[in-house]
Amino acid sequence: MKVAFFNTKPYDQEYFDRVNSAGTHQIRYFSSRLDLESTSLISDEKVVCAFINDNLDAQVLHKLKDKGIELIALRSAGFNHVDIACAKQLSLPVVRVPAYSPYAVAEHGVGLLLCLNRGIHRAHNRIREGDFSLRNLMGFDLHGKTVGIIGTGKIGEAFANIMLGFGCNVIAYDVVHNEQCIKSGVTYVSLDHLLSRADVISLHCPLTPDTYHLIGQKALAKMRDGVTIINTSRGKLVDTKAIINALKSGKVGLLGLDVYEEEEALFFEDFSAQGIQDDLLARLTTFPNVIVTSHQGFFTQEAMLNIAQTTLSNISQFEQDGSVQNGVL
Numbered sequence: 001m002k003v004a005f006f007n008t009k010p011y012d013q014e015y016f017d018r019v020n021s022a023g024t025h026q027i028r029y030f031s032s033r034l035d036l037e038s039t040s041l042i043s044d045e046k047v048v049c050a051f052i053n054d055n056l057d058a059q060v061l062h063k064l065k066d067k068g069i070e071l072i073a074l075r076s077a078g079f080n081h082v083d084i085a086c087a088k089q090l091s092l093p094v095v096r097v098p099a100y101s102p103y104a105v106a107e108h109g110v111g112l113l114l115c116l117n118r119g120i121h122r123a124h125n126r127i128r129e130g131d132f133s134l135r136n137l138m139g140f141d142l143h144g145k146t147v148g149i150i151g152t153g154k155i156g157e158a159f160a161n162i163m164l165g166f167g168c169n170v171i172a173y174d175v176v177h178n179e180q181c182i183k184s185g186v187t188y189v190s191l192d193h194l195l196s197r198a199d200v201i202s203l204h205c206p207l208t209p210d211t212y213h214l215i216g217q218k219a220l221a222k223m224r225d226g227v228t229i230i231n232t233s234r235g236k237l238v239d240t241k242a243i244i245n246a247l248k249s250g251k252v253g254l255l256g257l258d259v260y261e262e263e264e265a266l267f268f269e270d271f272s273a274q275g276i277q278d279d280l281l282a283r284l285t286t287f288p289n290v291i292v293t294s295h296q297g298f299f300t301q302e303a304m305l306n307i308a309q310t311t312l313s314n315i316s317q318f319e320q321d322g323s324v325q326n327g328v329l
């Protein structure tokens with residue numbers, strides 16, 4: 001099928017071209033983000049391939065429908081950036097990549113945790129300046145600590161297994177209990193119990209109206225002093241203003257973010273010449289006990305290959321018999 005591919009980075013093109021080496025699909029790559037204006041780039045394509053920071057609101061979806069687009073192929077698991085009700089109303093199927101590598105995201109979350117706890121980011125900079133002191137680098141053993149996981153789907157389960165391997169006591173909160181997690185040794189508790197008992201809290205639930213600002217002032221007040229929070233899920237799960245106050249007061253001891261509330265306009269692009277215009281993000285980057293990465297949890301060779309394979313297979317399936325494989329509910 002003819003595919004209009006938005007928000008292309010060189011690594012996207014490399015993996016999609018590799019999987020599409022037989023030329024099954026004709027893909028036109030655009031570096032622009034998908035929004036109302038960039039829909040003008042579409043000519044006779046029938047499929048739009050979009051990523052997490054593309055705009056798929058009602059206005060854009062109507063425009064795509066008018067342009068003859070028949071399928072929206074997301075190359076992501078998350079779909080909170082798509083107006084699904086509107087897509088349904090327009091009979092515009094939306095497919096996604098439900099699982100490409102839960103390990104990639106879980107391992108990145110663990111990476112943030114280890115780096116923050118032992119001050120590896122600070123030690124790295126220090127040693128390059130010839131400073132070999134251990135000042136303010138003391139961490140804590142993860143072994144024996146209580147790790148609270150919110151959302152025990154594919155990624156939360158992978159994170160739980162790593163933490164169990166570290167000898168942590170793993171507790172979890174989810175609206176659905178994962179039997180495999182229970183067998184592995186995870187204990188399900190209420191959200192309040194988790195917030196008040198965990199030394200480390202890691203977020204792995206999707207962004208929904210229920211989980212928007214799940215970690216806000218009230219939830220933070222219930223947590224242990226000096227708690228560590230890791231968010232590799234979606235930025236809007238965390239109220240950034242509230243967490244900045246909690247960092248200032250010492251309530252939050254360590255914070256690792258792979259996602260940020262207002263990341264759409266920033267992440268994946270290079271603003272090093274202009275500086276950070278977003279004042280909240282700029283403030284976050286001033287804390288020595290905060291690490292922010294630019295939504296790179298998914299970014300491994302295995303995940304990129306799976307993303308390209310599943311996305312192109314979703315498109316092929318639709319082309320063959322009009323069926324919707326990996327459709328968004």
Ligand code: NAI
Pocket residue numbers: 077078098099102105150151152153154155156173174175176204205206207208210211232233234258259295296297298299
């Ligand atoms: P999943 O669908 O397998 O698991 C999500 C879990 O969250 C489910 O068990 C579900 O029951 C639970 N959940 C739903 N509502 C909840 C609530 N109100 N409270 C507590 N738990 C709730 O999803 P998966 O693959 O594990 O991904 C998790 C999240 O990770 C995605 O929603 C996405 O936002 C994020 N993600 C981040 C990536 C990155 O690069 N940083 C890459 C891929 C996904």
